[in-house]
Amino acid sequence: MICADTASPLLQVAGLRKTFSDGQVDREILSGLDFTLAQSEMLVLWGPSGSGKSTLLNILAGVLAADAGSVDLLDNQGSTWSYGQDDAQATTRLRRQLIGYVFQFFNLIPTLTVAENIELTIKLAGNASAGLRTAADLREQALAKADTLGLTSLLDMFPETLSGGEQQRAALVRALAHQPRLLLADEPTGNLDASNASRVMDALTDQLAHSGCGLVVATHDPAIAEQAHRVIALPC
Amino acid sequence: MASIVAVHQIGERIALQLDASMPIHLRDAQFTASLQAAPSAVTANDYFRLRSSWRRQEVPDVTAVVPVVHGVLAVDLIEGVNQSPPVAAPVSSAQIVGLDWLQMLEAGGQHLPLTNAVGADAQMSPPALMLPGTTALDAVHPALVDAALGWVQGQKFAAGGLTFEVAGLIEGGSAPEALASVYVDIGLAQEALGLKPNQLSLIAISQNDPQAPLRDLLEKIMPGISSGLPVAQAPSLPIGWVAQGVAEQMPQISFGRSVLFNLGALGSLSLVVAWFLIYQTAVLWLRRQALVYQRLLHQGVTLGQLRLVFCCALLLVGLVAGGLGLGLGLWFAHWLLGQLASAVASEPTQGLEGAAALWDSFGAPVVVKALASAGLVSLLAALVAFGRLWQPPERASWKLGAGVAGLGLLLIFGLWRGSGLLGAFVAIAVSCVLVLLLLRPLLEALRKRAAMLPGPLVWRMGVRELAWYPMDVAIALGAMVLAVATSVGVGTMVDSFRTDFDRMLSQRLAGDVQVRGEPARVLPIVAALAPEPGVSELRQLRSGLVNIAGQPVQLSLTRLDKAGAARYGLAAAVDPDGVLVNEQLATKLGLEVGMSLRVQNRELRIASIYPGYGDTQGQLVANDDAGWQLTASRYQLQISAAAPQALVNQLQQDYPFVQVELRSSVRALALDVFDETFAITRALTYTALAVAAVGLYNALVGLSLLQQRSWRLLSVMGLALHERFGFALSRSALIFVLTSLLAVPLGIAMGWMLCHLVNPRAFGWTVPLSWSGSAVWLPLTVGAVVALVAGLLSVPMQNAGAASAGDD
Known part of the structure; x- marks a missing residue:
């Protein structure tokens, strides 16, 4: 188990509210959610379908605006990024440099090779990436991570030619390539066999240990929940 | 769909215009018959000879053979209805078309010999053709006139020394740019036009076309489609006769x-x-x-x-x-x-x-x-x-x-x-x-x-x-x-x-002023302009039909010196025995430059094949000389003048029955x-x-x-x-x-x-x-x-x- 640095919260979520409406009926998904996430901490969002796990992840990722509340994320230089109700456009830089996202269904860009998928993340992060590392450094680390996950021979291949496990590992390398401060994972092992699931989770926890980033995982998998420092159960 | 509908609507409007452009007496005629030996000269004797062959069923599929006389005349409206005393109307000119009036009377006025278009379009009644007291010797003769003239039934007019009365009006009987038509009995037309009693302008032939209903149906669905379909086969006429498609004679x-x-x-x-x-x-x-x-x-x-x-x-x-x-x-x-x-x-x-x-x-x-x-x-x-x-x-x-x-x-x-x-x-x-x-x-x-x-x-x-x-x-x-x-x-x-097209206009529109018309109308201009000091050059071109390999072909005679040859895109003058052939005729007869061509017993050498813009029939151009026996149907002058506009004004005033245009206007x-x-x-x-x-x-x-x-x-x-x-x-x-x-x-x-x-x-x-x-x-x-x-x-x-x- 990795020890979370609870003294320095990486992420602070306060009073987060989100309601969806179909024009006739309003459905409150998040009702005043508060929590913090420390550096190197793994937090699991637990709850049935429709409980708001993906909605929360999307708000944390800055692609969805909450109706109320705030999200504060600490970057490598000690600056705090406040968002939550901001327009998605305003959080573009945040997403490029500070956030890594792993989805259930692999989500590689089908028209880019594995190497290009990884390269895209690095390019988008730019030279001002968290940790003041250059693109060359990031590329080197990403290739090392790809090698660890057995992807070196697959780098020039397009996603459609890879197996599900290979795609998810490639997606993981892509999500970690720019050394994000906050890792978000939406059912990262939901579509994998036990062996591949284990490799993916090992890679995620390894990233926590070495980079000090925080990890928020939405899952139904009790095995993942057991690895977490904390579990937040979202009500139905 | 809007595009389809728009094109259809436009097509239909244009098709109506084109139909209206076809003279009524030729609307149901697909061909005209002419003599191989003398395509421009057809007489009543020739007509009766052809007619008797047809009666003997020697000409299969032909449903009608009709003699026609036509020509342009000055018409002078001399009396208006309810106008007393009669007032003089401005002088105008019209196309006089002579048809067999007796056939019309037999048909009760419902059908012209070739068409029922009059029955459908004309505001006339059959008895109107027989004016009260009208006999062959009467001084006033019935006529059907184009509504475009703006006359009303009962008005009288003079043409070629004869007096006519409007017996009925015909809608859409002539092309918009053409002269309005006046339909009279064939004998009267001959007399008014000053023709010999047995002289005809053409013999129209109507043919039974089994494809016609299908063609009509397709035309309704897509106006103009018939242009893309194969043309009807010409009837096989007796030896010595040749049939020419009416469409070929109506290039527009x-x-x-x-x-x-x-x-x-x-x-x-x-x-x-x-x-x-x-x-x-x-x-x-x-x-x-x-x-x-x-x-x-x-x-x-x-x-x-x-x-x-x-x-x-x-x-x-x-x-x-x-x-x-x-x-x-x-x-x-x-x-x-x-x-x-x-x-x-x-x-x-x-x-x-x-x-x-x-x-x-x-x-x-x-x-x-x-x-x-x-x-x-x-x-x-x-x-x-x-x-x-x-x-x-x-x-x-x-x-x-x-x-x-x-x-x-x-x-x-x-x-x-x-x-x-x-x-x-x-x-x-x-x-x-x-x-x-x-x-x-x-x-x-x-x-x-x-x-x-x-x-x-x-x-x-x-x-x-x-x-x-x-x-x-x-x-x-x-x-x-x-x-x-x-x-x-x-x-x-x-x-x-x-x-x-631009190049063609530059070549053909030589001179400053163009004059076109019937020979009898244009020739006096040649005589009048010859001594004019302001006229630097006067180029004449006369055209008529000749027969080449069984085909009626338009022969144009002019001076093919360097300037004349340049009108057809040639750099040098054409030899006296040289002839220019348009592309249509060359394609039809398989002619090539250098080949010999026999025209009116003269052996000519093809000097060039030129693109016949706007021509839908074969044409030849040769050097004019006294050796040609050509009955010209058209005469054209190209005049270079010091003051072109003044010359145009003068000619338009002095010669109202010819077409006088400024070269620059025609080109523009x-x-x-x-x-x-x-x-x-x-x-x-x-x-x-x-x-x-x-x-x-x-x-x-x-x-x-x-x-x-x-x-x-x-x-x-x-x-x-x-x-x-x-x-x-x-x-x-x-x-x-x-x-x-x-x-x-x-x-x-x-x-x-x-x-x-x-x-x-x-x-x-x-x-x-x-x-x-x-x-x-x-x-x-x-x-x-x-x-x-x-x-x-x-x-x-x-x-x-x-x-x-x-x-x-």
């Missing part, structure tokens, strides 16, 4: 019908592009419904039922589109007619403009055509899309077969002149299909080399997206290629045509008419481009919807808006490159086929292909803008996909 009508056919073909282009659009929509729709259909299949609904539901839905869309197209098409037609202006009729506003006139011709055929076209196009698109989605076709084995078959068809219709105008358009259509068949393999080849693509990642993504989903974009790209290629092709043809008018004629073709090609643009946008939106997951991912990764536009830009760039790559060669090939296949078959002369940059860059620029706009407009759909991330 043949020309107009060919223009109509071309317009119809261009209008149909939008229909083809619309098919691509509907197909694209059907594919998109099906993809969205695929999951629902899959579930329904699992619950026991059959594939046939699903197909039926889907086709009915698309059919409904098509019918709604057809209905909307009807309304929009009327407006579009009104707008296009404004562009067309005087292209066909020399008086631009006559009968062509006005929403009311268009509304008048709005009938069942156009409604049926619009709804049927829209319905069929939608149904076909739905069936193909459904079939391909649920039963994807086997890989390209059929394409190879289609390609080989297409090449075969292209060769057959391209080389076989007998396939006519329709064959030429089939050749164009086949070449389009062949090029479109290349599109998908091209995209697939691009995909195979996708990993080697250089450039920024976002650009690579945009470019590859098209190659990744060839089935989704090939159809829209095909529509785009087709629309741009047609614009390039038509533009190239129009520019080539204009360049050549000709070019204006040319530009207006082709403005409509350009408008139609750009309409097709607009439809293609919608199709392309549709396809790109479809791609965006297909790529929603990728866009969500890119959104999470922080892809900025300008990078999305960069992506769209790269995609548009590839669309543009692919379109240019295929559309430019296809367009130029299409232009070549329009100049070398369509034009010779439609109008009888070849237009040399001239390279014109604007014909290529203009459609390409529009294509680039279309690709760019469609690409950029689809970006918000990517955002919509990216934003819909709230599912748990």
